[in-house]
Amino acid sequence: MEHIPILKMGKLLLVTIQVDMHDRLAMALQDDLTERIVKDRASGVLIDISALDIVDSFIGRMISNTASMAKILDARTVLVGMQPAVAITLVELGLTLDGVITALNVDHGIRLLQEPDKKTGRAPSR
Amino acid sequence: MSKGKKAPLANVIDTHQHELLAGWLDGMLSRMVRRDAAAEAEIRQQAARFLPLLAQSIEDDPGADIGSSAWDDTRQLLTEISQSRVRQGFTPIETANFIFLLKKPLFGYLRAALSDDSQTLVEETARVSTLFDDLGLFTIEVYQKSREQVIMRQQQELLELSTPVVQLWKDVLALPLIGTLDSARTQVVMENLLQKIVDTGAMIAIIDITGVPTVDTLVAQHLLKTIAAARLMGADCIISGIRPQIAQTIVHLGVNLEDVITKATLADAFIVALKRTGSTITHAKHGD
Numbered sequence: 001m002e003h004i005p006i007l008k009m010g011k012l013l014l015v016t017i018q019v020d021m022h023d024r025l026a027m028a029l030q031d032d033l034t035e036r037i038v039k040d041r042a043s044g045v046l047i048d049i050s051a052l053d054i055v056d057s058f059i060g061r062m063i064s065n066t067a068s069m070a071k072i073l074d075a076r077t078v079l080v081g082m083q084p085a086v087a088i089t090l091v092e093l094g095l096t097l098d099g100v101i102t103a104l105n106v107d108h109g110i111r112l113l114q115e116p117d118k119k120t121g122r123a124p125s126r
Numbered sequence: 127m128s129k130g131k132k133a134p135l136a137n138v139i140d141t142h143q144h145e146l147l148a149g150w151l152d153g154m155l156s157r158m159v160r161r162d163a164a165a166e167a168e169i170r171q172q173a174a175r176f177l178p179l180l181a182q183s184i185e186d187d188p189g190a191d192i193g194s195s196a197w198d199d200t201r202q203l204l205t206e207i208s209q210s211r212v213r214q215g216f217t218p219i220e221t222a223n224f225i226f227l228l229k230k231p232l233f234g235y236l237r238a239a240l241s242d243d244s245q246t247l248v249e250e251t252a253r254v255s256t257l258f259d260d261l262g263l264f265t266i267e268v269y270q271k272s273r274e275q276v277i278m279r280q281q282q283e284l285l286e287l288s289t290p291v292v293q294l295w296k297d298v299l300a301l302p303l304i305g306t307l308d309s310a311r312t313q314v315v316m317e318n319l320l321q322k323i324v325d326t327g328a329m330i331a332i333i334d335i336t337g338v339p340t341v342d343t344l345v346a347q348h349l350l351k352t353i354a355a356a357r358l359m360g361a362d363c364i365i366s367g368i369r370p371q372i373a374q375t376i377v378h379l380g381v382n383l384e385d386v387i388t389k390a391t392l393a394d395a396f397i398v399a400l401k402r403t404g405s406t407i408t409h410a411k412h413g414d
Contacts, residue, residue, distance in 0.1 A: 079360075084323075084355075087358040090355075096358070102358055103360035
């Protein structure tokens with residue numbers, strides 16, 4: 001079965017989704033990601049979806065769930081590079097992904113994760 | 127119906143064409159609000175073109191089904207007349223009266239022609255009446271369609287005019303909204319804004335609603351949708367230009383804008399945006 005690669009950058013994990021997400025792949029990613037957060041003791045996760053043209057409600061909820069799981073494991077998740085059409089679709093579906101931090105690109109996302117978390121006052125990652 | 131009885135209407139139009147035309151024009155001209163020579167000439171010319179076509183169509187299609195091909199020329203002329211009247215600002219009644227005013231003189235001559243056969247007269251009157259109703263309705267339909275085309279064209283033009291996204295500063299966009307927001311416009315606004323965010327990599331967008339006359343729940347919802355979509359892409363939005371009455375309306379309607387940064391003026395919003403992006407503006411000292 002195919003897997004989506006998870007790259008380690010310092011204390012951050014980078015996931016770039018470049019293929020169409022079907023539901024099994026999404027579930028596999030969720031498993032892999034939570035395992036890697038624990039194993040690598042990552043403090044931040046970047047999910048890059050700039051190559052995705054279609055995000056349905058299932059994938060949307062998966063992302064939202066993954067962010068919640070990561071939070072429990074003490075890692076912040078930033079969703080980066082959402083396409084305009086995808087954003088419009090998600091809003092029309094009523095999925096505003098509250099609680100997920102978003103950024104325009106990986107660069108912005110890394111910067112966000114390196115700032116101290118205002119709520120917990122935690123030290124910056126890395 | 128036999129051949130001889132087939133078209134008493136066509137006969138009447140043929141034999142009394144000049145008198146009919148005169149009676150018809152009398153009716154039309156007496157109802158004209160703005161009488162001038164050019165308009166009169168136009169009506170005369172239209173009426174003179176219409177009568178022979180009508181006679182011809184009845185001759186070809188005594189069943190008087192105005193959708194059939196025998197009526198193509200008549201319909202064509204009526205379409206022309208209706209469209210030109212739309213452009214000149216005639217009312218629907220004035221437009222349809224072109225047809226309906228012909229009834230009166232026509233019935234007069236029809237009665238005279240069929241005075242010795244009351245049975246045929248009744249039948250013929252009913253038939254002609256239906257025919258003219260159909261023709262009248264046709265002119266109104268064309269009139270309506272032309273009006274709708276005008277409205278659609280104007281809407282399209284408005285849509286194109288009304289949604290500029292401007293870059294105020296590095297990483298700061300502004301979207302000055304003018305006019306009422308409906309679903310179609312929100313869609314265009316949203317797409318433009320999101321595309322511009324991608325193009326410029328801006329982190330903050332200021333939506334200025336100084337030019338939006340009223341904010342109801344629908345408009346507020348459209349705004350919130352736009353903001354949610356921008357947030358999903360990683361850009362924050364600030365709403366500015368909220369007038370006192372609009373602030374009151376928003377609270378009375380129970381619209382929740384608490385998760386959104388709102389400012390009274392674009393200048394205030396701009397200062398917030400600069401702070402967020404880490405830029406500062408200072409006044410230059412005089413005399414340096």
